[in-house]
Amino acid sequence: MDIHNFTPFSALAGGILIGLSAVFLLLSSGRIAGISGLVQGALINESIQKRGQCTLFLGGLIGGALLYRMSPGAITSITLEAPIMLLVIGGILTGFGTALGSGCTSGHGICGLARKSTRSLVATFTFMTAGIATVYFLRHILGG
Amino acid sequence: MLRAICILFSGLVFGLGLCVSQMVNPVKVLGFLDIAGQWDPSLAFVMIGALLVATPGFFFVLKRQAPMFAKTFPTLTESGIDTQLIMGGLIFGCGWGLVGLCPGPAIASIAYGLPSSLIFIAALIAGMSLANSFTTALKRF
Numbered sequence: 001m002d003i004h005n006f007t008p009f010s011a012l013a014g015g016i017l018i019g020l021s022a023v024f025l026l027l028s029s030g031r032i033a034g035i036s037g038l039v040q041g042a043l044i045n046e047s048i049q050k051r052g053q054c055t056l057f058l059g060g061l062i063g064g065a066l067l068y069r070m071s072p073g074a075i076t077s078i079t080l081e082a083p084i085m086l087l088v089i090g091g092i093l094t095g096f097g098t099a100l101g102s103g104c105t106s107g108h109g110i111c112g113l114a115r116k117s118t119r120s121l122v123a124t125f126t127f128m129t130a131g132i133a134t135v136y137f138l139r140h141i142l143g144g
Numbered sequence: 145m146l147r148a149i150c151i152l153f154s155g156l157v158f159g160l161g162l163c164v165s166q167m168v169n170p171v172k173v174l175g176f177l178d179i180a181g182q183w184d185p186s187l188a189f190v191m192i193g194a195l196l197v198a199t200p201g202f203f204f205v206l207k208r209q210a211p212m213f214a215k216t217f218p219t220l221t222e223s224g225i226d227t228q229l230i231m232g233g234l235i236f237g238c239g240w241g242l243v244g245l246c247p248g249p250a251i252a253s254i255a256y257g258l259p260s261s262l263i264f265i266a267a268l269i270a271g272m273s274l275a276n277s278f279t280t281a282l283k284r285f
């Protein structure tokens with residue numbers, strides 16, 4: 001195994017912030033910080049009040065990212081290399097899968113695991129394995 | 145009003161966390177998923193950090209009668225392991241491995257101003273509506 005670009009401290013610090021956010025959201029407003037659920041809540045199947053709450057959180061999410069980019073020493077760019085076709089297919093699969101499985105990395109992987117849900121543990125294991133298998137296929141079978 | 149401020153604040157902190165950890169960067173995510181190549185294990189530490197805080201945090205918060213600014217906690221029912229959960233996880237994992245964006249980082253990536261992330265988000269929302277129509281149709285049978 002060949003380890004590259006390892007940044008454990010910033011990863012841990014960012015993770016702690018995400019955990020704090022999830023706890024504070026639950027404590028203050030009784031909502032679960034699952035982003036796929038909040039995106040759906042902002043757009044479909046919810047009362048006006050709930051839509052507003054979801055939209056507010058997602059607005060904050062973008063605001064937080066902007067705040068980070070403006071802070072000194074920040075890494076101000078990201079690398080998103082996928083061609084349009086792949087973005088569209090990947091986006092549809094990600095949206096379909098998270099809605100069908102009722103959660104994504106944040107909802108199952110963080111909030112679900114934090115409350116020791118077996119369902120979320122199974123979901124997290126499933127999408128991690130599928131993600132690893134997909135990258136393996138793309139990089140080492142197709143691209144190898 | 146107080147509740148709105150708390151929700152907005154939670155969103156801000158979440159967005160900061162995604163950027164500080166670089167979870168928002170697809171290259172970093174794909175590096176994490178590429179265990180057979182030049183593996184970058186960083187993102188495992190994002191999950192460790194989040195769970196270190198959220199596990200005790202949720203435990204104590206859920207001991208309360210109610211949230212600070214809402215009447216009740218959501219009913220978190222355990223509906224068991226079903227086909228939808230597994231299929232959903234498999235499909236999501238494929239999408240995640242193709243591009244390297246999951247829903248949270250996808251939304252946060254708007255702050256980086258790349259047209260690609262808007263295309264991804266549009267497809268993401270289309271996929272979600274498709275899944276909702278699909279599950280509604282399933283229930284009719």
